Amino acid sequence: MMRSTSIIVLALLFAYTGALPQDRIINGNDAAVGQIPFQVGLTLSDSLENWWCGGSIISTNWVLTAAHCTDGAVYAIVYLGATDRTKPEKVLYVTNSNFIQHEEYARKPHIINDISLIKIPQITYTKNIQKVAIPKISASYSSYAGNIATSSGWGITEENTNVLPTNLQYVHLKIITNSLCNETYHSTLVNKGSLCTATPQATTTCEGDSGGPLVDLASGKLIGINSFVSGNGCEAGDPAGFVRVTAYLNWIRQNSGVVGV
Template structure:
């Protein structure tokens, strides 16, 4: 019997360290940690290595805020997870940063500039995707939009493909705060069938994409919403959604929102055209 898993959408807090937690209805699976990163056991990024990486400081109320990742997909649009932006009052967007809050450009926008998927379901973490509208930013060596999949790739599963995840999330299970330096890790996509052996077929749906973390290299709390990009082409295929609550270094698969399932949704709200 699979261990009972709790889906933890962890947003590493900047002010009052706070985690948002969700749990499935008695779904048998391993304990889910927040969307995953030292990325645990990852590498430190160099300046300009991930120009599409975005940092998000999310104001929850007067006294607390949380941290997530995201990706720049156009001059005025940031892509992230719904569980990051659900219920926030405002968000400060950091662009072109390697050191977490030392950015080339910073914008603070209200919740009116956040678009959460209309079918976002926090009980099972489905349709975990949202958009943030920001003032138009100029591209530079440190700020560039990531490529999105072509609509023709909508049925591509990516199983076995090599991908890279990046973010400022926790660098180990023993640390309770996000890291200051951007981290990255190379991972391998696994089949949804294999991923469902851990989390169950009611949780892992075609709109998810999963990676193997059996060597302890994973995303972690604070990496939520961050990009999963194909090493071969630089195309973003996923965004960090959830992992096992037992810990980021335990070797359980990590689940991402599969972007090929949401290309029409992204285009309808942003006008961003796939390459």
């Protein structure tokens, strides 16, 4: 039977002071230098408050992230080529005129269409700065259920803190069916634009991981954007929620020109 479970989106609000020390996503692993070269860090601001999110490089000019990350922001600082969050290879500043937020994004009563593009000045790829491929249109009908995928980010490593880890974290998660996910959440939240993963042994994403990548381990393609976890808490064992990238391939192409490979 479906339970009506509240959710929390995963952007992390904080007073930005530069480095925020700590050590490990919850129960994840330290990424090696260059292991996840498409991962970006984002500091976003509405001029009064700052918040932290992740994102993915999908071309030399575009970063893909969550709409609840860009929503209300007047600018973003984009950190590229970092494993140690305090030592990025490149830092870019962009204003919200470079944000393309899904026109039907909404946060209430349930978060939907939680996807945004950020246009960045053209970058040159290096060993530590690379794009991640998105799937072809022909993959749109794949549920990915049962596949293992990798989520990564600098989100908090334990609940009830706003301390971000220094080193990029990653975790392998098993994708579950939307119908199984809906045993926890509401069908208006988990729909054809959603993808969920199991979170065994409190191994999961958490605040600060918003907008970051979920990459199918078999194909190496970006299939999810980190979006929400249960309002019961990151470590409650409830499924983690992502935007299903294959549901937005046409939107991505129309707004950025980036196509799947």
